């Protein structure tokens with residue numbers, strides 16, 4: 001079984017390094033010739049600093065462009081949510097009904113769009129708590145050891161046997177028949193934490209000072225999740241959010257990291273998605289709308305894309 005990994009960013013390099021290290025055939029799919037040349041200049045190797053280690057390893061890696069003719073059996077999509085659809089489109093003709101597509105994107109919306117693009121192909125969505133970053137292109141640091149929850153997005157089937165490769169590569173994962181419920185819960189947490197860390201320029205832990213705003217948002221998000229088919233109470237959502245804030249008190253949220261690094265955020269797949277869904281489902285969304293608008297105003301001030 002061979003794996004293709006679309007996007008050589010933090011998670012793409014993390015998965016490529018771990019699979020290759022375990023001698024499981026894996027190829028990175030890069031955006032263009034320029035990126036391919038950059039990897040060649042590095043001797044076709046990724047520099048990989050494994051979790052808890054003090055020195056990086058050089059790991060030989062196969063790489064190719066989307067236009068390569070090799071059929072794709074297992075595809076891991078490791079792009080940002082806003083790039084994922086176009087990236088999958090670029091390799092669509094290499095996929096078949098025997099392929100499996102694994103989506104690592106945060107937030108919601110890109111997964112559904114990709115499933116629509118690939119009728120008849122098994123699409124598996126993930127929610128990952130792994131933490132990785134690049135210090136420069138193809139230099140990957142595994143900063144936080146987490147796990148990846150995986151499940152079928154459309155028709156639930158048994159766990160695919162190809163995930164034995166992940167076990168062999170010591171990639172921690174858990175299979176679930178209810179990935180959509182997990183994605184919705186994660187969406188609610190990301191709506192509560194990420195935008196406020198940008199607005200207040202703070203670490204996750206400091207959001208304990210914003211209980212009034214969190215409570216109002218938790219009410220709306222609980223209504224939204226319930227209307228979407230995942231019943232929960234505002235108290236549940238608020239309690240879960242406080243738990244995550246406490247567990248990740250020292251974290252800089254992924255959205256604040258993007259802003260601090262002058263990168264586009266995934267706002268359209270977090271508050272943007274929640275807002276659009278609550279408008280569609282007719283649930284109240286005043287606090288969500290304020291949050292989304294304030295976030296967009298801040299992004300505009302900073303010269304970053306509003307979507």
Ligand SMILES: NC(=O)C1=CN([C@@H]2O[C@H](COP(=O)(O)OP(=O)(O)OC[C@H]3O[C@@H](n4cnc5c(N)ncnc54)[C@H](OP(=O)(O)O)[C@@H]3O)[C@@H](O)[C@H]2O)C=CC1
Pocket residue numbers: 006007008009010011012029030031035078079080081083086087090104105106128129130131132133134254266
């Ligand atoms: N990093 C982390 O710790 C975690 C990330 N996530 C989620 O995983 C997803 C990926 O995140 P992350 O790895 O950090 O993102 P990065 O920005 O580090 O990597 C994304 C990569 O995708 C590449 N890309 C975009 N479009 C294409 C294309 N058409 N063809 C080939 N490559 C393409 C980019 O290439 P280029 O450089 O050329 O633009 C970039 O290398 C996000 O949704 C994120 O929220 C979830 C949990 C943890």
Ligand SMILES: CC(C)(CO)C(=O)C(=O)O
Pocket residue numbers: 189190193194204244248251252253254255
């Ligand atoms: C849970 C949380 C908020 C942790 O920082 C996260 O998922 C993120 O930063 O995107």
